Amino acid sequence: DAKTTQPNSMESNEEEPVHLPCNHSTISGTDYIHWYRQLPSQGPEYVIHGLTSNVNNRMASLAIAEDRKSSTLILHRATLRDAAVYYCILSGQGGSEKLVFGKGTKLTVNP
Amino acid sequence: KAGVTQTPRYLIKTRGQQVTLSCSPISGHRSVSWYQQTPGQGLQFLFEYFSETQRNKGNFPGRFSGRQFSNSRSEMNVSTLELGDSALYLCASGRGQGISETQYFGPGTRLLVL
Numbered sequence: 001d002a003k004t005t006q007p008n009s010m011e012s013n014e015e016e017p018v019h020l021p022c023n024h025s026t027i028s029g030t031d032y033i034h035w036y037r038q039l040p041s042q043g044p045e046y047v048i049h050g051l052t053s054n055v056n057n058r059m060a061s062l063a064i065a066e067d068r069k070s071s072t073l074i075l076h077r078a079t080l081r082d083a084a085v086y087y088c089i090l091s092g093q094g095g096s097e098k099l100v101f102g103k104g105t106k107l108t109v110n111p
Numbered sequence: 112k113a114g115v116t117q118t119p120r121y122l123i124k125t126r127g128q129q130v131t132l133s134c135s136p137i138s139g140h141r142s143v144s145w146y147q148q149t150p151g152q153g154l155q156f157l158f159e160y161f162s163e164t165q166r167n168k169g170n171f172p173g174r175f176s177g178r179q180f181s182n183s184r185s186e187m188n189v190s191t192l193e194l195g196d197s198a199l200y201l202c203a204s205g206r207g208q209g210i211s212e213t214q215y216f217g218p219g220t221r222l223l224v225l
Contacts, residue, residue: 032211043115043201043216044154051211087154091210097142098167099203099214101154 004088009106012078020073020105022088027068032091034099035062035073037084044087044101047073083109113138115204115217123223129190132220136183136204142166143185144214145177148199157200160185161207189222197224 005023012018024033035047048055048062050071055062061074075082087104091097116135124130136143144167145157156169160179177187183204189196199221203214 030210036214043203043219044214045216046213049211049213097144097205097207097210097212097214098156098159098169099144099146100156101146103153 004090004102006086006088006102006105008103009108011108011110012075013110014080015077018075018078018082018107018109020075020086020088020107021070022072023070024088024090025069027090033062033064033068033071034089034091035060035086036089036099036101037082037086038104039081039084047086078107078109080109080111083107115202115215117200117202117217117220119220120218121221121223123225124192125225126192126194128192129188130192130222131186131188132200132202132222134185134187134202134204134217136185136202137215140204140206140215141183142205142207142212143179143183144203144205145185145187146201146203147171148201148219149197154201157187192224194224197222 034049036044038044048060050062063072085104085106089099118133142161144159148154158177159167163179174190179185199219201219203216205212205214
C-alpha cells in the first residue's frame with residue numbers, strides 16, 4: 001500500500017486559512033488522493049478527493065502538486081468545528097474501496 | 112437519506128466470549144468495509160464486502176470474520192475475545208464502484224473486553 005506522510009499536529013486560529021500538507025512520494029499513476037477527517041467521538045468523515053487536478057468543494061480545496069508526490073488540503077476559514085484529525089489516504093487497489101489510514105494530522109483551532 | 116447505522120453502539124464482553132456487530136449501509140450502497148480503531152494502532156482495515164463477497168481482507172487473525180447479506184447489511188464476528196480486541200469498530204459503506212468512491216462511516220461500536 002502506498003504510504004503518506006503528514007505532520008502529527010498543527011494549530012490554527014479561528015477564521016484563518018489552514019494548509020494541511022501530505023507527502024506521498026510513492027504514489028502510482030492510478031492512486032486517488034483522499035482526505036477524511038475524524039471529529040472527536042465520531043467516525044471518519046469524507047472531506048475531498050482528487051486524482052491530478054486541484055479540486056474544490058464546499059468544505060475545502062485540494063491542491064495537488066504537478067508531480068503528484070504531495071498535496072495540500074486547504075480549509076479557507078477554520079472554525080472551531082474543524083478541530084479534528086485529518087487523514088490523507090491513497091487508494092489504488094484495483095476495484096477495492098479499501099482505505100489505508102496513517103496517523104493523520106491533529107488540527108487544533110484556537111478561538 | 113439515512114446514514115450508516117451500527118448496532119450496538121456499546122458492548123462489554125469478557126475474554127473468551129464471542130461478539131457479533133451489525134452494520135446497515137446507506138440505502139443503495141453495495142459495499143461495506145470494517146475498520147478497527149485503537150489508540151495504539153490507529154484505524155486498521157479489517158475487510159471489505161461487495162455483493163455478498165469478501166473483496167479484500169486486512170491482516171487480522173481468523174477470529175475476525177464477517178459476512179454480507181443480500182440487502183447489503185453486514186455483520187462482523189469476533190470469536191474467543193482477547194483483551195486487545197477492545198476497540199472502536201467502524202463500518203463504512205460505498206456504492207462499490209471503485210477506488211475513487213467516497214466512503215461513509217457509521218458512528219462505530221465501542222467494544223470493551225474485560
